[in-house]
Amino acid sequence: MDNERYEHDFDEMNRDKSTVLQEEKEKKRNTKKSVIKTVAICLSIIFAVFFSTLSWFTMSRETETKGIDLNAADCQFKIATKGTNVRNEEILSSKRPEYLTGTSQILTDTDNSQDTYYISDSLKLRFTPANGLPKDIHPGSSEELSLYIIPESDSPLNLKVSLNVSAFAAIEKYNENNEPVIADGKIQTEIIEIKDRTDFISKANAVHNSEAAAAAADYVKAAEYLNGHIMFFGGKGNTTTDDESTRFYFTDPYTEKHFTKEIAGNNKNKAVKLPVYWMWTNTFGQIALPDNVSKQRDGYPILSDTDTDKSKVITYLKNNKTAIFVSCDSNTENDITSVATHVDDISAFNETAFEKLSIEYNKADNTIGKKISYFLIEVTVEEA
Amino acid sequence: MTKIINRIKKLSFLKKVQLAAVIIVTLALLIIIPAYAWFTNEKKAAEMYKIQYPNTLYINAAHREDQIYFDLDSVNVNELERDANGNVIYYTDETYTTKKYIKVDGQRVYDKSGVTHVITSQKYVFSVFGKNTDKFKLQLAYTNNNQFKYNIYEATEYTTKPQGSSVKYVTSKDAHIESVEIFPGDSAIDEDIPLYYVMDNEALQGTYLNTQSGDLKAKNNDNYYKNNYASNTNVQELSVPIYWQSTNIDIKNATSNKQFYNYFVLEVTWDQTTRAAEKKETDMISITVQRVG
Numbered sequence: 001m002d003n004e005r006y007e008h009d010f011d012e013m014n015r016d017k018s019t020v021l022q023e024e025k026e027k028k029r030n031t032k033k034s035v036i037k038t039v040a041i042c043l044s045i046i047f048a049v050f051f052s053t054l055s056w057f058t059m060s061r062e063t064e065t066k067g068i069d070l071n072a073a074d075c076q077f078k079i080a081t082k083g084t085n086v087r088n089e090e091i092l093s094s095k096r097p098e099y100l101t102g103t104s105q106i107l108t109d110t111d112n113s114q115d116t117y118y119i120s121d122s123l124k125l126r127f128t129p130a131n132g133l134p135k136d137i138h139p140g141s142s143e144e145l146s147l148y149i150i151p152e153s154d155s156p157l158n159l160k161v162s163l164n165v166s167a168f169a170a171i172e173k174y175n176e177n178n179e180p181v182i183a184d185g186k187i188q189t190e191i192i193e194i195k196d197r198t199d200f201i202s203k204a205n206a207v208h209n210s211e212a213a214a215a216a217a218d219y220v221k222a223a224e225y226l227n228g229h230i231m232f233f234g235g236k237g238n239t240t241t242d243d244e245s246t247r248f249y250f251t252d253p254y255t256e257k258h259f260t261k262e263i264a265g266n267n268k269n270k271a272v273k274l275p276v277y278w279m280w281t282n283t284f285g286q287i288a289l290p291d292n293v294s295k296q297r298d299g300y301p302i303l304s305d306t307d308t309d310k311s312k313v314i315t316y317l318k319n320n321k322t323a324i325f326v327s328c329d330s331n332t333e334n335d336i337t338s339v340a341t342h343v344d345d346i347s348a349f350n351e352t353a354f355e356k357l358s359i360e361y362n363k364a365d366n367t368i369g370k371k372i373s374y375f376l377i378e379v380t381v382e383e384a
Numbered sequence: 385m386t387k388i389i390n391r392i393k394k395l396s397f398l399k400k401v402q403l404a405a406v407i408i409v410t411l412a413l414l415i416i417i418p419a420y421a422w423f424t425n426e427k428k429a430a431e432m433y434k435i436q437y438p439n440t441l442y443i444n445a446a447h448r449e450d451q452i453y454f455d456l457d458s459v460n461v462n463e464l465e466r467d468a469n470g471n472v473i474y475y476t477d478e479t480y481t482t483k484k485y486i487k488v489d490g491q492r493v494y495d496k497s498g499v500t501h502v503i504t505s506q507k508y509v510f511s512v513f514g515k516n517t518d519k520f521k522l523q524l525a526y527t528n529n530n531q532f533k534y535n536i537y538e539a540t541e542y543t544t545k546p547q548g549s550s551v552k553y554v555t556s557k558d559a560h561i562e563s564v565e566i567f568p569g570d571s572a573i574d575e576d577i578p579l580y581y582v583m584d585n586e587a588l589q590g591t592y593l594n595t596q597s598g599d600l601k602a603k604n605n606d607n608y609y610k611n612n613y614a615s616n617t618n619v620q621e622l623s624v625p626i627y628w629q630s631t632n633i634d635i636k637n638a639t640s641n642k643q644f645y646n647y648f649v650l651e652v653t654w655d656q657t658t659r660a661a662e663k664k665e666t667d668m669i670s671i672t673v674q675r676v677g
Contacts, residue, residue: 037402037406040406041402041405041406041409075425077427078427079427079429081429086431087431087432087433087434088432088433088434089432091432092430092431092432095432096430096432098428099428099429099430121426121427121428122427122428122429123427123428123429123430124429124430124431125429125430125431127431135436136434136435136436137433137434137435137436138435138436138438143431143433145429145431147429365438366438368435369435369436369437369438370437370438372435373434373435374432374433374434374435375432375433375435376430376431376432376433377430377431377433378428378429378430379428379429379430380426380427380428381426381427381428381429382425382426382427383425
């Protein structure tokens, strides 16, 4: 009996011992696991904080010429601009404070001329006024962006460029008693970006302008028309030829508002021009008419009559018709095709369609002029 | 997958929390690292432009009536001066200051033994009006076959005949069709209503582009205006237009919905004795207005 008890006890002891050992092993394993997990979590947190801080630096909102420009080790280019002035600088800085004046540097361009350029990863473009103060923009206006690429090596660069147009309205400010806010004898205005109807209503209500809030849809539509009417190009045409009938404004239309551009090699640290032109074309005829057989084209065409890229522009008109014409119907695309088709005989010209589309184009221009006070062109450049 | 879910379910609460934290941080890393790479490899540039408000400016006849009623009719350089009733005026002498009258049947009439006065000017009323404009400039361009001089005066409208001299204008019915800017009362005004316009004492200030003040021929340093004729000199010199532009003019009669209207009198004058022109000639005159600012 005792032996049985002892054996039982011994067995119990052996079982307990092994259990304890197992439990200890288990505990050690668990502790190890916990430690690994804890270290992993801590490392992850450290990485997250580190990288988000760096991201924040890169988006630094500084307005001094010395910005903190952080580049990844493998970034192959910088962007620059030159000119004496920044258009509407106060409003640009107020609405888009991330854009900086940049650091000035004397650079040589591809013609070996030296000039002062301003460099920043987030850059306010500059210009030099030709005669006196720059004029406000209206239908028929066009400009060239002063944008340069500075390659960091002699290797050729393949760049992807995106273009964006944003619209801003200037609406009158009122107080809670519906009285206009006046300073220096003038009604004060608030410049607000037109994004969507809800956002516009909210901003108009913030300055107690119920009339503007009620017209939010009109402002949003005007912004769409602006986007439709501002067109971008990659090359300059010729408006000074002796034969006036062959003059045209541009080549290379960027109808999708993005393009790729190759920057030739062996231009390390030189300012290489990235040609980008925009135009707010005055008349529909300048965009769509294939020639002036109809004698209805008022002003030079945006592209040469022999430019095969004209078909791209016609496609652009059809694909964006609601942003180009105030009123569209099921015939609009056919009307555009009809106007854009060459006729040998003026009697075959579809004058009805041309007049209809021209009027709707001009109405859109009028809406833009009445509702939009400023517009911003943004260019994004990255390696393709 | 079921096995994994079951294993997760079997974990203690603390271990579940740890697992969730690790997954969240890993996902965050996966987003942040590419975002960081994207930020530093992308460059952006921007330019802000100001849009000009579309002009709403009209030049019309007096009282903003349609342009068809702005009648620059024939100027008769032999026309005699008449009074407001259309009667030829007779003066006592050639100073043309005192009118000469006699009484006929108890009525005072002009004494036809007096001297008549050939007019030396003619006046035309026009208006400039519109919306959303603070200031504007007027420009005149005119040919010189008749050797006339032109001046523009700001004017004030009266509905009853004022003291002193004024230019009379008679309204027409339904005469506000052309413009989209309609003012209170425009549609209600009847025809044949007389209105009187009193000129300011001084003409508008301005400058000539291509002639000296008082010259009756376009000139540019003794050459005929090169923008019209380039280097050609065998030109009909009196057909070269003279260009004159006013200084900035402030709007008047502004309304609460930003409309305005200004009235002007165009005075055409000539000097019968010295003008070197045939008595029957044709000139073209163009008046334009442009918003300032």
